[in-house]
Amino acid sequence: MKTSNIPLALALSLAVSIPTANGQERSEHDQMARDIYENVISFRTARGQEQVPAMVDYLVAQLKSAGFADEDIQVTDYDANGEHTQGLMVYYRADGTPKQKPVVILGHMDVVDALAADWERAPFSLTEKDGYFFGRGTMDNKYGVTNITSTFIRLKKEGWKPSRDFVIVFSGDEETGMISTRDQANFVAENIDPAFVLNTDAGGGVLAEDGSPLYYSVQGAEKTFATFELTITNPGGHSSRPRSDNAIYDLASALKNIEAYKFPVRYSDLTLASFNASGAVTPGALGKAMRDFSKNPKNKKAIATLRADPETVGTTGTTCVATMLRAGHAENALPQSATATVNCRIFPGVGVAATQETLEKVVDNDAVQFKLMTDVTESPESKLRPDVLNAIKASLNARGLDAPIIPYMESGGTDGMHYRTKGYDTVAISGAWSKPTDMFAHGLNERLAVDAFYGGLDHWYVMLKELSKQ
Known part of the structure; x- marks a missing residue:
C-alpha cells in the first residue's frame, strides 16, 4: 500500500465531521449515507412483498430535498410476474450543453427474500456488530444504491456542475424476472444512448484474510x-x-x-x-x-x-x-x-x-x-475503457491504495447483461472492499464490514468528477 495526495476538493469535503456513539469521528456525508443505508435495508423489497414502491418514495424524497427537480426524477411502474414494482431514474444534468455523451449508472432495489426465523438478527433491520453491518441487501445491492444515491446528493449540495449527464438507473426486479431492467435498458438505448454503462452491483476490492488489499476487480462479462x-x-x-x-x-x-x-x-x-x-x-x-x-x-x-x-x-x-x-x-x-x-x-x-x-x-x-422458466439473455464481453480505467485509478489513489485492476467474468447475473446486448460497454465497479469469506449475498446473515462501508463512500464521488473531466 502506498500513500498519495488526496485531492483538495475531497479533503475539504471531509473536513466537517460529527462524533458517533463510540466517539469516532464521521463526516456529515458518512452519517447521511448511513441513514440512507439503514432506511433502505428496512424495506423488504423481495418478491411477494411489494415494498419497492415504498423504497422509491423514500429515495425520491431524499433526492428532492437535496435539490433534484421533478424533471430530474423518473419513476416507472411495472407488473412483474403479477406484482407491482417500480424503477427509478435520476438525472444529474450537465452544466449547459454536454461536452460528452451521458454515463448511466446501474443498481437494483430488490433483494432475495430472507426469513427472520433463519437469521441470527432481524434481516430487514440494519445491525452494527463486531465490525460489520448485518442485514439483507447490505452487499447485494443496497450498498450500491446507497453509495451512488448519497454521492448524487452530496454533489448536488456542493453545487457541482458536471460537463456531461450522469443518470442513475435503479431496477425493481433484478433478482427475479428483470421486467423493469429490460424496459429500462430499452429506454436508455432509445432516449439516452450513453457513452458506456457502469454498475454498482459487482466488482470492487478484494482483501486478503489479514485485511490487506490484493486487487481491484472489474466485472466485464457474466454468465x-x-x-x-x-x-x-x-x-x-x-x-x-x-x-x-x-x-x-x-x-x-x-x-x-x-x-x-x-x-x-x-x-x-x-x-x-x-x-x-x-x-x-x-x-x-x-x-x-x-x-x-x-x-x-x-x-x-x-x-x-x-x-x-x-x-x-x-x-x-x-x-x-x-x-x-x-x-x-x-x-x-x-x-x-x-x-x-x-x-x-x-x-x-x-x-x-x-x-x-x-x-x-x-x-x-x-x-x-x-x-x-427464464427469459434468457446471452451477453458479450465488455471492454474496460481507458477513461473508466483512469477514473478507477483516481479513486484508488485518493484512498492511498496501490492495487492491480483486474477485469473478470461474473458467475452470477446482473442488470448489466441487458445493456451489453445493446452494444454498450458495461462494467461493474463497486466501491466496497471485502474478503471472499465475507461473501454472504443471497445467504444467511448477509454482511458488509463497517470499514468497507465508510471507506468506499468517496469511490463514486471521485469517479464522477474524473469522468466529467475527460
Missing part, C-alpha cells in the same frame, strides 16, 4: 442465467400401498445425477488473463492453481482446486444446481408430482439449448419433464 423446472408425475395412490415408481424418489435420483455431473472446463481470453493476474496476488494453493490454470487450462490439479472453491468454481465452466423443491399433496398419499428448480449459470458461448440437452442426458429418465 448466462437460466432456470429449469424438472417435474415427474404419476397416478399416485394410497400411502399404505407404495408403488415402484414414486415421483419423489425418481426426482431425487435425477437430482443426484445432476449433483455428480461436472460440466466440461471452459475458458476465454478474459478468464485466463483474470486468473493469471489475480493468482499473482492470491496467496496459497488457490493462487497457485489460478496461475497454473492460466498457463494450462487442462491442468487437472489446478482444475480440482479451483472447482473446490465457491469463489472460483463458476469461472471454470457451466454450473447447474438444485435450489428449490415441491412435491406431494397429502401425508397419507403417494406423490402425484414432484418438481425441482435447477438454476444454471452457463459459460458464454455454450448456450441454453445445449445445456438442457446435457442435463437431459445426465438425468437419464424420459419421465422427467423440463421447462425453461
Whole structure:
C-alpha cells in the first residue's frame, strides 16, 4: 500500500465531521449515507412483498430535498410476474450543453427474500456488530444504491456542475424476472444512448484474510442465467400401498445425477488473463492453481482446486444446481408430482439449448419433464475503457491504495447483461472492499464490514468528477 495526495476538493469535503456513539469521528456525508443505508435495508423489497414502491418514495424524497427537480426524477411502474414494482431514474444534468455523451449508472432495489426465523438478527433491520453491518441487501445491492444515491446528493449540495449527464438507473426486479431492467435498458438505448454503462452491483476490492488489499476487480462479462423446472408425475395412490415408481424418489435420483455431473472446463481470453493476474496476488494453493490454470487450462490439479472453491468454481465452466423443491399433496398419499428448480449459470458461448440437452442426458429418465422458466439473455464481453480505467485509478489513489485492476467474468447475473446486448460497454465497479469469506449475498446473515462501508463512500464521488473531466 502506498500513500498519495488526496485531492483538495475531497479533503475539504471531509473536513466537517460529527462524533458517533463510540466517539469516532464521521463526516456529515458518512452519517447521511448511513441513514440512507439503514432506511433502505428496512424495506423488504423481495418478491411477494411489494415494498419497492415504498423504497422509491423514500429515495425520491431524499433526492428532492437535496435539490433534484421533478424533471430530474423518473419513476416507472411495472407488473412483474403479477406484482407491482417500480424503477427509478435520476438525472444529474450537465452544466449547459454536454461536452460528452451521458454515463448511466446501474443498481437494483430488490433483494432475495430472507426469513427472520433463519437469521441470527432481524434481516430487514440494519445491525452494527463486531465490525460489520448485518442485514439483507447490505452487499447485494443496497450498498450500491446507497453509495451512488448519497454521492448524487452530496454533489448536488456542493453545487457541482458536471460537463456531461450522469443518470442513475435503479431496477425493481433484478433478482427475479428483470421486467423493469429490460424496459429500462430499452429506454436508455432509445432516449439516452450513453457513452458506456457502469454498475454498482459487482466488482470492487478484494482483501486478503489479514485485511490487506490484493486487487481491484472489474466485472466485464457474466454468465448466462437460466432456470429449469424438472417435474415427474404419476397416478399416485394410497400411502399404505407404495408403488415402484414414486415421483419423489425418481426426482431425487435425477437430482443426484445432476449433483455428480461436472460440466466440461471452459475458458476465454478474459478468464485466463483474470486468473493469471489475480493468482499473482492470491496467496496459497488457490493462487497457485489460478496461475497454473492460466498457463494450462487442462491442468487437472489446478482444475480440482479451483472447482473446490465457491469463489472460483463458476469461472471454470457451466454450473447447474438444485435450489428449490415441491412435491406431494397429502401425508397419507403417494406423490402425484414432484418438481425441482435447477438454476444454471452457463459459460458464454455454450448456450441454453445445449445445456438442457446435457442435463437431459445426465438425468437419464424420459419421465422427467423440463421447462425453461427464464427469459434468457446471452451477453458479450465488455471492454474496460481507458477513461473508466483512469477514473478507477483516481479513486484508488485518493484512498492511498496501490492495487492491480483486474477485469473478470461474473458467475452470477446482473442488470448489466441487458445493456451489453445493446452494444454498450458495461462494467461493474463497486466501491466496497471485502474478503471472499465475507461473501454472504443471497445467504444467511448477509454482511458488509463497517470499514468497507465508510471507506468506499468517496469511490463514486471521485469517479464522477474524473469522468466529467475527460
